Amino acid sequence: MASGDDMPTFKLVLVGDGGVGKTTFVKRHLTGEFEKKYVATLGVEVHPLVFHTNRGPIRFNVWDTAGQEKFGGLRDGYYIQGNCAIIMFDVTARVTYKNVPNWHRDLVRVCENIPIVMCGNKVDVKDRKVKAKAITFHRKKNLQVRRDFQTH
Template structure:
């Protein structure tokens, strides 16, 4: 990859999901100077450039943050145009935010076509999550990657970007070679709880999918 800053590969990422699932908290965990942020023309969107240093060189993923605009009747098509990858986020304490994942996905496909997408279940730091791993099957049916995340604890915040960077560059051997600069975690996760969640994800991945869509009876 190029060393000249102007030649660094740049990609547009759209971050979608219901209001209140933690999207803005997620992006604000990453340390970015205010001077580097930009506003999209004619759209109420903040564009945050995330610089990643990899074994193949530097890449920049420009994260488009809606700043809560989805609360006021959805997002305009201009938000999606020219996006090269996406993160769909839901809240593991909110069943409706997971049920709405399909509509966010349809909007992406309608405008962007078949781009790499990561599905993220945020707020796993909440002790009594309502959506367990066995209930989360949408990604398996729709060729997505899935990660449990916790924005407040910084858990797994780098993984969606690493997976997307590998797909965007067409190289699954790409790795980050420096730590992503993040704010200090606001909370600490229980290690035993994390191990249990990781085990549940592995077990869920091995379960056969049913023929009637997501396992809504488990929601």
């Protein structure tokens, strides 16, 4: 946890395959708008997200990482000093869920004991390939998973 002011600030690392919706997820929380057009993230983008809690506001500096393989060599540097992480996959693309263990392995290699949440994205799309009952990786690694929900 770092703080440039009195607001508690955490580095949140957002990882997952390219195209799973990481940047759209962040921008939806920042602006309330939904971007349909896919533009690949190059390297990393950092976005501050402030949440208001009953103990006051907290800031997550979200490190939105590129999911494409060609940026793999840079990732460890983005993970350093991460306080928490989200591993995102696309429920309409089974391979993105199959890659969750790889993302988890890479994260815990750099950030041993950080809290990690697994997030299945695009639950609003009808052509779902990863069914809720098939999502079991989190049980093996004690990760937090929320049942289907949508942000509006």
